Amino acid sequence: MNNRLKVxxxxxxxxxxxxADRLGVSRQSVNAIETGRYDPSLPLAFTISELFGLPIEAIFSRD
Amino acid sequence: MTFRNRATRRYIRIHLSLSVLYIALVLLASLFIPDNAAPTPMVILFALLPGLVVLGWIWNMGSLLVNMEDEYLRMLEVRKMLWATAITLSICGGWGLVELFAAIPRLPVFFVFPIWCVGLALGQLINKLTLGDGGTCA
Known part of the structure; x- marks a missing residue:
């Protein structure tokens, strides 16, 4: 899965x-998601989406 | 990241306390049970007391997984435990088969848990090599 988190x-x-502080997760989690080593769960993806005010599909996309 | 530290700190605090208790109980058992003692109920009870601490260690590890709120760090811990289980089953299964067919020393069952703990360390190394993050503790 690709994502625009870093941008x-x-x-x-x-x-x-x-x-990480805004999401309530560790810095390692943010790093792992940004670098594509870990795909977040749906609840965390929704939290990310709400934080940036964007729909999930505007942040995450299939490879 | 205080949430992560809280779960990890709690885990380490309980783990260290149980470790001290384990050492004390093993020393007590060594002190009061003579070598090659007959398996009386009292001897078995004394010998099993450190085993209760082992159950405590396992409960503490499960509790860590439940209390970790960071899903990525929890995934790293679960991966470590799966690697530890795979390594332990491979060693014990492999050794057991060789025991069946060759005159090699028996692997004492006591060593299963220590092997699993070594597997945790290897699992942490594998996490580090494959994902770039080892994990938080254990």
């Missing part, structure tokens, strides 16, 4: 730790 985060000038 969206950069647009807001947030560090990985900033995003």
């Amino acid at each position: 969206l985060r950069a647009e807001r000038d947030w560090s990985q730790q900033d995003l």
Whole structure:
């Protein structure tokens, strides 16, 4: 799965730790999702979507 | 990341407390049970007391998985445990088969749990090599 998390985060000038704090997860989680090593669960994907104010499909896409 | 630290800190605190208790109970059992003692109920009870601590360790690990709120870190822990289980079953199954057909020393059942713990460390290494993150503890 591909995602635009890194771009969206950069647009807001947030560090990985900033995003992790806002999502209530660890920095390792944000790093793993950004680099495609881990696909988030549906609840976490919804949290990410709500945080950025975008639909899930605007953040995540199939390979 | 305080939520993660809370679950991990709790795990480590309980684990260390149980470890101290385990050492104390093994020392007590060694002190009061003579070598090659007959398997009386009292001797079996004394010998099983450290086994209760082993159950406590297992409960603590399960509790860590339940209390970890970070799904990625929890996944790393689960992967470690699966690797540990695979390694333990492979060693014990393989050794057991060789025992059946060759005159090699028997693998004491006592070593199953320590082998599993070594498997955890290997699982952490495998996580690090394959995912870039080892995991939080254990």
